[in-house]
């Protein structure tokens with residue numbers, strides 16, 4: 149006994165602090181689209197490959213990895229429906245339907261799955277490079293195509309990428325040009341020049357502007373002042389730029405009072421936010437047309453707008469909201485010399501935005517429709533009516549508890565602008581067979597059944613999530629990941645089970661067992677409103693993470 153314990157201990161020690169010089173060591177970083185990915189265990193080297201734990205690894209590339217315990221397989225998928233499948237201990241792997249060979253087999257170490265990260269990122273369409281000297285694996289989205297066309301006097305440029313990109317847009321004068329940078333994006337296409345001679349644009353030049361970190365740059369040489377709209381659709385990784393000649397006077401811009409021409413500094417009078425359901429509009433008013441750049445940041449998701457040669461008259465402004473998408477809008481004088489006004493919009497998550505300028509007014513429309521657009525989430529509180537479900541030692545009924553949790557999940561999703569249908573909203577009897585049918589008939593695109601667990605042994609506790617079909621795996625994993633961080637609730641992981649409600653739904657379907665109502669301690673916690681709130685938030689986060697990665701199926 150003692151010997152075994154010692155052996156395990158030394159294995160742990162070796163793992164935690166590998167001998168220097170072995171090459172498998174602390175300090176291996178994975179930087180994805182500019183994000184230093186927080187690894188859940190130190191990455192190691194095997195066969196010259198960076199082996200990294202899968203948890204959260206692929207999310208900055210817009211992909212998710214799930215571990216399928218039954219056959220020890222790992223599935224990595226992204227929104228473009230690229231799927232990489234592999235198995236612990238095996239080098240054969242599959243990219244969509246193609247069979248390939250990994251340079252090192254995935255490994256299960258201390259309960260965590262490690263995969264050869266570089267190969268998998270490449271399979272997802274990313275540009276990758278391991279920098280030996282920096283002990284860093286660099287991974288970037290790639291720009292795979294640029295298409296431009298003029299329609300109704302508007303130049304529309306569509307930029308296809310293999311993963312998330314952040315854009316920085318700048319309007320410059322003398323000579324008039326527009327610069328759009330794609331940060332952390334590698335250009336897979338050739339640098340090129342495209343003559344337009346329309347919509348106020350003379351030509352477009354595209355090039356790899358910088359490497360380390362990658363910046364792909366698109367310069368629009370202008371024939372006349374233009375307005376630009378930038379739409380980034382994170383469901384398809386398509387960035388659309390729409391450029392049109394600036395109209396003389398449109399809308400009702402504030403009067404541009406006597407800004408002495410040539411004296412330079414523009415005055416930014418203030419910033420306001422106009423909420424509109426889950427969407428909203430940031431309005432920046434100035435004494436004249438603004439030269440600006442807008443840049444996206446992640447962790448936390450935010451937009452930064454810098455206005456050149458502009459004095460921010462209120463000196464500092466800070467707006468905070470109870471808003472489903474926008475947390476704060478802050479504005480201040482960023483630098484005095486030269487005067488730059490900076491406005492930072494902090495978002496709950498990456499959002500679509502459209503920027504337009506009209507006279508002395510800059511508008512940033514924040515669109516909440518992006519995450520979960522097209523999805524209809526079916527939430528099914530288990531049991532109800534004639535069937536109270538499990539009853540705790542203190543008399544708490546499962547059907548009541550899960551209804552409360554489910555209603556909270558519904559409200560949280562709706563606040564995000566996500567459509568939800570409820571299988572029941574009251575203490576009603578719904579037959580088991582009817583539940584998936586109701587979801588199907590309503591056109592639900594994902595289904596989550598919510599329960600409280602029960603076991604003959606009173607000490608059994610914790611949360612677990614069940615799924616049956618492969619397409620349900622990522623959803624189960626994401627919800628369980630989130631339940632796993634609920635304080636004091638042990639995670640029992642994801643499991644497969646052929647529950648009736650998980651069969652034949654044809655959509656990602658899970659059954660969430662929140663906590664054990666049969667355990668007196670967990671029963672007491674389930675009766676606590678604060679605990680139920682934490683459970684609801686965890687389920688909500690898991691679902692929205694899934695929706696952010698998986699586009700809704702196209703409408704029939």
Ligand SMILES: [Zn+2]
Pocket residue numbers: 530531537538546599600
């Ligand atoms: Zn139940």
